[in-house]
Ligand SMILES: O=C(O)CCC(=O)c1ccccc1C(=O)O
């Protein structure tokens with residue numbers, strides 16, 4: 226591959242509805258779209274999913290932008306890449322900053338697929354022609370408002386409903402959902418809002434036959450999650466805790482979870498996601514693809530990775546219109562009855578629509594082969 230320049234398109238996208246989790250509410254989504262352009266002018270696209278503030282993980286959009294500009298974009302421009310799997314090796318000496326790495330790597334993957342005239346799904350080794358998707362619903366001010374949301378989404382046919390919980394908004398709220406909707410495929414996500422001191426509350430959730438409870442405890446608490454899993458019936462699914470192949474291996478060996486939510490950005494890209502996929506498959510741990518309120522580019526990357534065989538549970542990759550009045554891709558992602566068809570067009574399978582992107586675009590920075598890696602250390 227011969228990548229000539231990397232553009233960082235920085236957007237602020239207003240969401241259709243504010244999104245509330247145990248760490249707060251957001252209305253605006255800061256998105257960086259990474260465009261890798263080759264010698265022939267062909268472009269591949271990635272999306273950086275870092276949060277606006279370091280609440281979900283230590284990374285945040287500003288830190289990711291610096292990391293991409295200073296290290297990861299120049300590394301890709303200054304080194305020979307024959308396959309996107311090479312990118313992880315190139316980035317390896319630089320610790321963490323996974324979402325920054327994944328953003329750049331994602332653009333290389335899309336470009337690679339387009340150069341070879343195959344879909345991104347084919348490039349990663351996926352086989353499914355379509356994928357099942359669920360929806361993640363934020364906390365609402367009242368349980369009644371949440372029940373309305375759930376009804377809407379059940380009616381739209383989503384294959385799984387995930388609701389956010391936090392202390393004080395858990396057992397009784399879930400009871401109301403079960404009472405109103407019977408045995409719909411239902412799960413909860415705590416975003417680390419509990420500790421083992423809350424074990425009685427977490428045990429009380431067993432009565433509702435949830436598909437899983439996602440990330441009840443802190444990201445670093447693999448040991449506590451293992452203790453918890455022994456005490457509760459509901460399968461524990463880890464999100465924040467799984468930030469690498471090694472943490473996935475640790476969680477599996479310790480029995481910290483029965484299910485893993487793979488987020489491409491959180492684990493450092495597609496190459497690492499594939500490695501975790503194969504590990505989980507070997508250990509009979511089912512996977513699903515989590516969301517980070519992505520714009521269209523990240524959404525299409527999520528669909529591609531979900532076509533791998535062990536992504537057997539519905540992911541978070543809902544329709545573009547669930548998040549945005551206008552997405553930045555054409556065509557947009559549409560889930561019909563909870564199913565998204567995988568595009569057969571090369572790469573991510575849709576065009577990045579610069580006309581539609583214009584309304585969100587704050588600035589574009591261009592990194593070229595002339596930009597050196599700005600490091601104090603040298604070899
Ligand atoms: O619909 C989506 O994209 C997923 C929404 C979601 O749950 C989420 C959104 C932002 C950060 C973390 C999470 C999460 O899965 O914990």
Ligand SMILES: [Mg+2]
Nearest residue numbers: 414439440464
């Ligand atoms: Mg989560």
